[in-house]
Amino acid sequence: LGQSIALVSDAGTPAVNDPGVALVAAAHEAGIEVVAVPGPSAVSAAVSIAGFSGAGYHFAGFLPRGGGDLRALLADRSHELLVAFEGPSRIVASLAVVADCQPTRHVAVCRELTKLHEEVVRGTAIDVLAHLTDGETRGEFVVVLAPLELLSDDAPATSLAFALELEAEGVRLKRACSIAADRLGGTSNALYDAALAARGS
Structure with a gap:
């Protein structure tokens, strides 16, 4: 209680391609304040104290x-x-x-x-x-x-919804379908056809 503990790595910055991320994450979970040494x-x-692998x-x-x-x-x-x-x-x-x-x-x-x-x-x-x-x-x-953990069961529906959201934000539909298929599942051509059908084109 009231003590300061230093995490030092001999291979570079802690938690940057370093197993120190486990200690940083555990400290956060325990409610311990984690600060970075100025560099x-x-x-x-930021990466060293975020606690994400x-x-x-x-x-x-x-x-x-x-x-x-x-x-x-x-x-x-x-x-x-x-x-x-x-x-x-x-x-x-x-x-x-x-x-x-x-x-x-x-x-x-x-x-x-x-x-x-x-x-x-x-x-x-x-x-x-x-x-x-x-x-x-x-x-x-x-x-x-942190890297996003996605559930594969809902991939096709999620991909279509996400592609349409991207398009609504100004991303061209073909590009939006390609991004959604790559990240959430499905094929870009099938998503494109489904997106056209969904918007009544």
């Missing part, structure tokens, strides 16, 4: 401003650890898109890393969005999204 990159600092990660820079582009990125990288920057004026809107299309995806939003007002909020996209809506959104953010 050269907010990306690696993955074989590497994809860094997307700043999240796309357009809802359709963001949905396409989320679909393209749904089975990967995805890391991105976001600014204070857009963090709630961006998390709202994540919560809308991938509500059960686990997210860690890291605010003001290694600074006085550092904060890490973890949970499902819906839970994190609720926290941010009621909480502090000043400062700079690093968003870490």
Whole structure:
């Protein structure tokens, strides 16, 4: 009680291609505050304390401003650890898109890393969005999204619905069907035909 414990890796940053992620996740589950030692990159600092496992990660820079582009990125990288920057004026809107299309995806939003007002909020996209809506959104953010676990039983119906959602957000239908088929199941041609039928074309 009241002690500080350091996790040090001799192979690089803890939890970045390192088994330290298990200790970080266990600490979060136990309610222990996890902070990163200041380093050269907010990306690696965020990944090291997020507590999500993955074989590497994809860094997307700043999240796309357009809802359709963001949905396409989320679909393209749904089975990967995805890391991105976001600014204070857009963090709630961006998390709202994540919560809308991938509500059960686990997210860690890291605010003001290694600074006085550092904060890490973890949970499902819906839970994190609720926290941010009621909480502090000043400062700079690093968003870490865990790989999405999907249920294969509902893949065809989910794929069609997702393709139509992507199209509604501005993604061309053929591209939307290709993304949905790749990430959620089905074939792009069959999805395209089903999407045309669903919208009465």
